[in-house]
Amino acid sequence: IYSESMYPRYHFGWSELYALTDGRFRYIQAPQDELYDLERDSAEARNLAAERRQTRDAMRLALTPFIQPALAAKPQKVAAEDLEKFQALGYIGVAVQPTDTATQSLPDPKDKIGVFKTYRQAIQLAHDGRSPTTRRWSTSGSAWPRCCSGRIAATRRCSSCGASFR
DSSP states (O other), X not given: XXXXXXXXXXXXXXXXXXXXXXXXXEEEESSSOEEEETTTOTTOOSOOTTTOHHHHHHHHHHHHHXXXXXXXXXXXXXXXXXXXXXXXXXXXXXXXXXXXXXXXXXOOGGGGXXXXXXXXXXXXXXXXXXXXXXXXXHTSOOOOOTTHHHHHHTTTSOTTHHHHTO
């Protein structure tokens, strides 16, 4: 089974993820590869990528033909004028503009779970009509992804929050 997630790349500027699952193993291609033995570890708690290099390399090779078409289908840059029109219609979420940066040099999404959770909390606060205040988020210790300042500030519920999300 092949699976992919472009969400981290197009919404946060982090690495995309690709995965291949056979009857026993799941391989996840990321900046830090992951390999799990699903028969012995269905919760995927123990990464075997370093220990089972031969299995990891074989699955990586088997995954390669699926990745090339996925890389070709990247979102196009949205013109500033179109972006304003979308925002006027209520669309505040915009993908991070595509780059040609190599996957390996982008942040690994699993290392950004805390940032993602904080981001979702801020979105929920804005949705609920509460202001994600500067003090609350700037002390979280997390570096905000590039997309967040525009999304939260676009709610017009917090005039000072944009600077704290950079």
